[in-house]
Amino acid sequence: IQRLPMHERLTLANMAVEAGAKTGLVASDEQTRAYLEARGRGDHWRAVAPDEDAVYERTLRYAASGLVPMVAAPHTVDNSRPASEAVGVRVDQVLIGTCTNGRLEDLRAAAGMLRGRRRADHTRLVVTPASQAVYRAALAEGLLEVFLDAGAVVTNPGCGACVGVHAGVLAPGETCVSTANRNFQGRMGTPEGSIYLASPLTAAAAAVAGEIIDPRQLG
Numbered sequence: 001i002q003r004l005p006m007h008e009r010l011t012l013a014n015m016a017v018e019a020g021a022k023t024g025l026v027a028s029d030e031q032t033r034a035y036l037e038a039r040g041r042g043d044h045w046r047a048v049a050p051d052e053d054a055v056y057e058r059t060l061r062y063a064a065s066g067l068v069p070m071v072a073a074p075h076t077v078d079n080s081r082p083a084s085e086a087v088g089v090r091v092d093q094v095l096i097g098t099c100t101n102g103r104l105e106d107l108r109a110a111a112g113m114l115r116g117r118r119r120a121d122h123t124r125l126v127v128t129p130a131s132q133a134v135y136r137a138a139l140a141e142g143l144l145e146v147f148l149d150a151g152a153v154v155t156n157p158g159c160g161a162c163v164g165v166h167a168g169v170l171a172p173g174e175t176c177v178s179t180a181n182r183n184f185q186g187r188m189g190t191p192e193g194s195i196y197l198a199s200p201l202t203a204a205a206a207a208v209a210g211e212i213i214d215p216r217q218l219g
Contacts, residue, residue: 072197094207101179102130113204120210
């Protein structure tokens with residue numbers, strides 16, 4: 001975990017809560033300090049780490065090398081499975097963004113998958129940067145142009161379709177692949193819609209294919 005870049009740490013902490021934890025913490029280290037200093041908030045940094053004699057209720061260890069692209073199927077976050085087990089599910093809409101996966105690094109990953117490609121004709125693609133700073137940086141890097149060329153609608157920063165209040169509200173019977181953190185019934189509008197949660201890469205691949213696929217199929 002110490003090797004994870006900050007944007008991945010933020011996603012990890014975010015999803016830990018959605019999976020049922022009361023909170024999700026990653027030790028605050030020099031990488032955290034550099035992240036804050038780059039944003040003019042270095043004076044807010046303080047080291048936070050477990051005590052050497054800390055006792056844990058349970059310790060879980062995972063081999064990162066064995067992880068594969070995953071999705072969370074409707075209607076709960078913990079209804080997870082490898083993307084390969086959901087291959088073929090028709091996708092009416094893809095949402096890339098939100099507080100969970102709308103940072104600049106996430107948009108770079110999605111743009112890398114979409115560059116030179118276009119969304120499927122029957123699939124809407126909505127991209128919502130997480131903040132104005134991310135929006136400006138993505139614009140400067142040419143990422144928004146990549147999304148537009150791929151047939152996406154790029155919205156203003158905010159919660160947007162994730163909470164069913166802006167562009168991207170689902171209609172009855174529609175299925176969305178979203179990089180958000182919640183897929184509860186009715187979350188994105190109609191209670192008759194289905195939401196699959198996925199990473200920016202998996203979501204972008206679904207937009208191109210028009211159905212859920214393992215993103216490794218597109219290289």
